[in-house]
Amino acid sequence: MKRRSWDIARRLAAGTPLTLAQLARENGVSERTIRNDLKEVDRELGRLGLAPVSFDHGRLVAPPGIVALLPTLDGMDAQSYQLAPEERVAAAAALLVSATSPVTLAELADRLAVSRNTVINDLDAIKASIAAVGLAVDSLPGKGLLVVGLESLRRTLLLDIALGALQQGAPPLVSLLPLGGDPRMLATIVTEQEGPHGIRLTDISFDEVLTYLRVLVGRLERAAFIEEQPPVDGAPFAMAQDVLRYVAQSCHVPCPESEVRFLAWLLAGARRLSGDERRTDVPQIQLVTRKLVERVSEELGVDLNDDYELFQNLSNHLEAVLRPEPVTYPDTDLIREVLAENDEVVAAVRKRDAIVRAYVGRPLDELEEGYIALHLCAALERRRLRSGTMRVALACNAGVGTSQLLAAKLRRHFNFSIVDELGAHEVRLLDPSEVSLVISTVPLEGCPVPSVVVTPLLTDEDFVRIGAAIDRLEPSSVPGDETAQRLWRRLEPVVRRHVEAPDELLDELLRELRGYFRDAERGTGPRGDFGALSPSLRQLLPASRIRLDVAARDWRAAVRTAAVPLLEEGLIEGRYVDAILKNVDENGPYIVLSPGFALPHEGLDQGTVEAGLTLVRLSAPVEFGADELDPVRYVCCLSAVDHSTHLKALFSLVNLMKDERARAALDAAEKPEDVVAVLKDWEAREPGGA
Template sequence: MNQRIISIIKDLCEIQKNITIDDLSQKYNVSQRTIRNDLISINNILRDNELDEMELIAGGQIQRKDNFTNINYFLTEQDLYSYKLSKEERIAVASVLLMNSSKYITLSTIADHLFVSRATIINDLDEIKKYIHSFGLGVTSHPNKGLRVEGKESDKRLFLMRLANSKKENTMVSRHISIQAGNRITIQKVLSEQEHLHKSYLTDESFQKIILYLGIMINRHLMGEYLEDREMKNNDYYVMAQDILRYVSQYCHINTTENEIQFLSELLVDSQYMKQMTKENKIIKIQLITRQFIEHISYDLGINLNDDYDFFENLSNHLESVLKPTPPDYPESSIIDEVLEENQDVVEAVNQNLSIIKQYVSREIHKIEIGYIAVHICAALERKKNKEVAFHVIVACHAGIGTSQLLIEKLRKHFNFQIIDVISAHEAENVDPKKVDVIISTVPLPHCQVDYITVSPLLNDEDYIRVGNKIDALRNSRHLPSRIGETELSAKGLLDQLSPLIYEIAPVHHDELMKAVRKVVRDYFHQSVEADAEIFSPYLHHLLPSTHIQLDVECVTWQEAVRLSALPLLEYGYIEERYINAMIHNIEENGPYIVLSDGFAVPHEGLEQGSVKVGMNLIRLKHPVHFGADDFDPVEFVCCLSAVDHKMHLKAFFNLVNMLRNEEFKEALKTCKNVHEAAYISEKYEYSLI
């Protein structure tokens, strides 16, 4: 296989586009006979992997089947042994190998990596040196050690960025040479968070460029390669760079320097930005409505769904569209009708409690919208029920390992599955039915002998129901082996158990110890995606340290209580002055819905009303005041919330509402003697939920 064949495959993956032999001949400047030979090679790949072959029809048009794009999976399996590098690619890859080594590297090592002879690399050496020199870097040699790149660390990183971000078709550099480190999800969330906090929104291209750089930076740090001293220059993005690197360093276990901050700020200065988009300003209100709705649904169904965080998050996202003046155009789905037909008790519970939502909607709520609400509830019920059953499961995925890993973590999170293997879709027909209960696949498996269910890699609520229905059918249709009672230990499960124990033994050093334990456990389980995916949803005790709590505050009116609860956030730079007035106006306009529980209020305002950073501040009043909240008055605790987006505060808010259902928690807050004790109470009761 050569570079041209790879490029042709990429062209042909655009199934909707008509492509002829003549088109390809002109694009690649070769004869039509050469293109025909390339197409024969591609058909051989398709046939070997049991995919439908291409056909030539009138006018030399190349007809591809719908499953043609599955060929990409098998291309990612190729290595340098089967892929013949062009000389240009060989020079680039060899240059990266040299650049990405913190030590000397021999010509034989480079040759082994490229699956070519040492003589080939010797012949390429002058051009490799010339190529590296074009980036302002040099290559030194040592008779007994080999070669090494010399020059500024900043130039080396820019070199790696340019090659990894190359626009040339199918360059093999980034595919075969690891130049990045750190969890990409984590880096992306850090950057997204800081975009919001600093009101500086990168274009998609610049966003990806900064993510790429941060991955390279982390990798270089892990190799012990640090930036040279740089001239410190003030620019508008220095603080943003500082905040980005503070969190990247914390979560990716590296150290940062002033030189790193300065260089990143320079990259940010050179980046492209777009105007900030308008956001909905009723997000927190919707989440409060969601919480109230879930509590009533749980009571009516006799099943506690209050502790299902995904249910809370998914339903609040759905209700955001329901509360809009114009109903969204929902796609028709057969499963909606099935849900309405088979779960009349759920539909009845939704209709009985629809008034909680209707009071905030100025239009009729359509039947399909109610159906989707019922789907969310049924999915939550399935998750709760099927955590009790430990089926042996194989995951089949036509995409790469990253997609299958995300699917696995979602399955593990909501079902008590034993994931015994991950396979390619074409391997499914060879699975022994005696060793597995069900296969969960992202594509149909027509020749598979084992029960399987097809789901989306994102595993949405409809998929949860499909999986749950399949499990019910299996459970009812045959005798399950004794291993069903087994449970599987995961990195997240173990960390959840260790964290409160470590806090009890060493509260002062809890964060430091957990950081070390977390790294060891994740490395052992190879489950960093699972552990890092929610890392930027801070817990309540993260937002309510002792510095964000005041006790026995004196005031007379609820307006004064709201203002006093917000003043520390104003002082610390979490909110602007206008946010306080907006909160008071919100309560005057919409009523005291912010009083969540007996004696406990969470004032807030929508996004774009002056919130700068996500945060909370809690005050305990010396003399409770009335908010006009009927049975929930008088209010003794006022917890001001500042939110910057839909999700960052969600876990803290979710845990707070669940803790307020525990009278012991509120009683402990009432009787605590100082702010340090109050912060400890918050953390202690929150850990009891985890």
């Protein structure tokens, strides 16, 4: 039995309360690894005729008689935790490989807590272990030892040493390794990306990837970047991109393209579970996410529907974890603390999570609800941070009392610094260097500062308008918020002013921009919101896929009519439409998302060929059996081929169909080109739009 398993058994026998999360945190490994250690303990218990270790509300429960296991451990004691000779060699190799300047023998001896003679005796073995991966050790007179060679070879050796130390449960050796990042956070990132990318790792491969990420963060924290790597295509590269995007954000380290490629190479060679397949119910989960955000927003009284990052992150999370059997979550003190401080958000999720429970077919446990709440808490924090640097003036002609009431309501939802309250005629005197935004209850003329008009009652629509106004501000107004979509919004009108037929040129420019932001070094360039440069709504929904005032005798005919443009272009197969109709027959009108709007769609394995959208406006609305959401006038058929290509367009479409002004413009459209104009106008003013 390895040392970590022995330690767990000893502590259980002593009656020490233990949890998986606690043991993972103490040993710097994933909970999967601790579960494997428990299997080893259970094997020893079984050999003695004892029951295995069980769980009670997250705590490990030792079976009666576990003390009988202790004599089988061959007298292991605390002294066994000192570095063994082979561990000492590994530790010295890791210290040398990680160093950026020569290391003396005395320094090595001090770090290893041994004599200088011991290091001298180990030196040949140390050099041999380093040379085995293709690195060399130079002895520099008067300076010490310096390892020479590629960063990729250094990473390989560090990964091998770290894996061995973690798997064998050798705390002193682990403490000497240059590992970075919170293993629980990194484990969550990898877990959440397995499902969307169709890569389900075995426990051994999962631990290898997790350990490599700890090596990677540790090296990047020391500005040790990997050299250029050959390209890797397919799901491993896509997963590596997404994993490192979140690692860069969470650990505050840059992750250039070469790092993505090396991780992709590691993922490509990883062992995976049999039956490994990408989730095919991605569009359904994304719409479940959309409805959940909408309902929790209503409960909290804060509109989060325009937060694309929340939609993207939460849908990725639910893709990874929504399964018939609950997924095991890390239960940590930090998470408990965050949830305790945001009990209002947790309560809102618990009260309005029926859409998720209905989809998965079971209740959600406390931690499942908690992790959903964490994503919402992050969105609320982004909202506060986004507005926290802003100096706002209020303009109101109804008196000081009304402006003070308006200020009080705003402070409940935004962290504005309200610097002035004035009449509409006074806004001409404002200094743009002193005020970022004016919020007014009346239209303004001659205002030198960006402004937004709201009602004194501050409705949900007003909060959306304020959010949109914040997003439209120049980057200088909100320091550090220069994003991909802001760049696009500045370029597009320039092209349209100077080019007679700009759409083809704009499409080509957008493709180039996507390529640029994919290749940019994460963490050192623009923020990694690559979804902002995914195909826009008007790109997936051109005039050729729009039909106006079409007659349909019932909902079935409406769905078939909406699918026709996709069928004609070869974007879907005929069985896709049949699958939609069958699903509605069996599960009800899940495709009706808001009053008068239905989005027929199916899973990725039901006959989709290429991403696309259609829009059909019925001449006479039809009933779908969706109660208060009936009758339906607009039917949009969605074809999705993966979890991300269509995501930005879907987000825009669902928001557009809830907007009264946009719906009125759609109602007034006389030809498909008029609808395209509505889409362009919407995306120009939509919060986070491109």
